[in-house]
Amino acid sequence: xxxxxxxxxxxxxxxxxxxxxxxxxxxxxxxxxxxxxxxxxxxxxxxxxxxxxxxxxxxxxxxxxxxxxxxxxxxxxxxxxxxxxxxxxxxxxxxxxxxxxxxxxxxxxxxxxxxxxxxxxxxxxxxxxxxxxxxxxxxxxxxxxxxxxxxxxxxxxxxxxxxxxxxxxxxxxxxxxxxxxxxxxxxxxxxxxxxxxxxxxxxxxxxxxxxxxxxxxxxxxxxxxxxxxxxxxxxxxxxxx
Numbered sequence: 001x002x003x004x005x006x007x008x009x010x011x012x013x014x015x016x017x018x019x020x021x022x023x024x025x026x027x028x029x030x031x032x033x034x035x036x037x038x039x040x041x042x043x044x045x046x047x048x049x050x051x052x053x054x055x056x057x058x059x060x061x062x063x064x065x066x067x068x069x070x071x072x073x074x075x076x077x078x079x080x081x082x083x084x085x086x087x088x089x090x091x092x093x094x095x096x097x098x099x100x101x102x103x104x105x106x107x108x109x110x111x112x113x114x115x116x117x118x119x120x121x122x123x124x125x126x127x128x129x130x131x132x133x134x135x136x137x138x139x140x141x142x143x144x145x146x147x148x149x150x151x152x153x154x155x156x157x158x159x160x161x162x163x164x165x166x167x168x169x170x171x172x173x174x175x176x177x178x179x180x181x182x183x184x185x186x187x188x189x190x191x192x193x194x195x196x197x198x199x200x201x202x203x204x205x206x207x208x209x210x211x212x213x214x215x216x217x218x219x220x221x222x223x224x225x226x227x228x229x230x231x232x233x234x235x236x237x238x239x240x241x
């Protein structure tokens with residue numbers, strides 16, 4: 001029940017949250033949380049003291065993530081995202097401090113493009129990576145040792161990244177502008193499997209002036225396309241992964 005409670009919340013939970021939800025004393029809630037943290041089923045954020053689902057719980061529930069199955073389940077929906085947005089569309093998973101591209105659909109035009117499946121990018125500098133650093137059960141352990149490499153003038157340092165990740169947890173999407181490549185922007189949202197656990201991210205990448213407004217906010221129609229794709233893919237994954 002406690003794992004279900006934590007997995008169902010968009011944001012990490014506090015001891016008080018758990019005590020109130022379960023109707024127990026804070027001391028009892030803390031003991032339960034610490035026990036599940038010690039065995040890896042929960043992870044505690046070193047800065048906030050709050051708890052999220054840990055990588056051990058995801059492995060127990062799902063086993064190792066089958067990226068081939070993930071790709072097969074998402075192909076049509078990612079194709080549709082690329083067509084509707086007019087931009088390149090991707091599925092990514094967290095691999096340590098990097099995000100690995102497990103599916104890539106070309107931008108629907110006749111310009112020369114290169115397939116990126118299998119490529120890995122620094123998670124802190126991409127929208128998919130920031131979604132996963134904010135929400136993936138393995139992320140708290142990654143964040144404890146992360147030292148962000150400066151890739152462009154807009155790449156976030158660690159304090160700014162931590163602030164950004166709080167925002168991502170609250171709004172459930174991420175947008176980066178020129179943080180990995182100066183002329184590109186991207187938008188991404190989380191993909192959830194059974195129990196609401198984040199297993200991957202879906203996103204799109206394009207030229208800065210195409211993806212974001214002059215205020216550097218994602219264009220509403222593109223954000224809506226990403227969120228709709230995330231919801232549709234999550235519905236597929238929830239019954240399988």
